[in-house]
Amino acid sequence: DTEVTQTPKHLVMGMTNKKSLKCEQHMGHRAMYWYKQKAKKPPELMFVYSYEKLSINESVPSRFSPECPNSSLLNLHLHALQPEDSALYLCASSHRVLNTEAFFGQGTRLTVV
Amino acid sequence: AQSVTQPDIHITVSEGASLELRCNYSYGATPYLFWYVQSPGQGLQLLLKYFSGDTLVQGIKGFEAEFKRSQSSFNLRKPSVHWSDAAEYFCAVGARAGGTSYGKLTFGQGTILTVHP
Numbered sequence: 001d002t003e004v005t006q007t008p009k010h011l012v013m014g015m016t017n018k019k020s021l022k023c024e025q026h027m028g029h030r031a032m033y034w035y036k037q038k039a040k041k042p043p044e045l046m047f048v049y050s051y052e053k054l055s056i057n058e059s060v061p062s063r064f065s066p067e068c069p070n071s072s073l074l075n076l077h078l079h080a081l082q083p084e085d086s087a088l089y090l091c092a093s094s095h096r097v098l099n100t101e102a103f104f105g106q107g108t109r110l111t112v113v
Numbered sequence: 114a115q116s117v118t119q120p121d122i123h124i125t126v127s128e129g130a131s132l133e134l135r136c137n138y139s140y141g142a143t144p145y146l147f148w149y150v151q152s153p154g155q156g157l158q159l160l161l162k163y164f165s166g167d168t169l170v171q172g173i174k175g176f177e178a179e180f181k182r183s184q185s186s187f188n189l190r191k192p193s194v195h196w197s198d199a200a201e202y203f204c205a206v207g208a209r210a211g212g213t214s215y216g217k218l219t220f221g222q223g224t225i226l227t228v229h230p
């Protein structure tokens with residue numbers, strides 16, 4: 001199984017809502033990542049978790065709150081988002097932090113209204 | 114800081130023609146190098162990677178890439194393009210252990226490939 005599963009595939013939320021994005025992998029990977037991709041742009045790193053600990057936060061606003069409850073799961077909690085936060089949110093995992101390739105999920109298309 | 118440049122925003126080729134997508138990187142040492150492909154609204158699929166060793170790397174779907182240290186390049190090639198290859202292609206550089214950017218994958222701006230029948 002070389003799959004990274006993200007749910008939901010699509011999400012529409014208001015600016016006062018609280019929602020969560022979920023990412024799951026069962027490849028035994030110990031590094032997991034959140035990326036944000038705006039339309040017609042490359043993915044940009046948001047967070048890196050290594051062995052369930054946050055190792056990189058790319059100065060992401062606090063309205064995005066990551067959580068890694070165990071080695072297979074990665075969540076991204078969303079609160080008080082802005083319309084400019086609308087994007088494709090991609091989760092990825094790798095065996096260790098970047099000593100091997102990262103496998104990406106299909107993404108969650110988020111629209112903030 | 115690491116960076117990647119993909120000079121071609123959009124490339125159009127005929128089906129069956131050869132393809133070369135250019136990628137130049139900036140990094141203080143030998144980086145990890147990757148090529149990913151993305152179909153519209155989808156996630157990214159790894160085509161191939163370079164970590165060390167043989168500078169000509171073979172990937173999936175008939176793609177290959179060559180690492181040239183002297184030119185800081187990692188160009189992607191395919192001898193005969195199929196209509197299903199139409200997608201966006203991203204070159205990416207990953208920092209090796211020991212630096213503050215370890216774990217960070219930096220992508221180029223992407224090259225959109227259109228394939229004419």
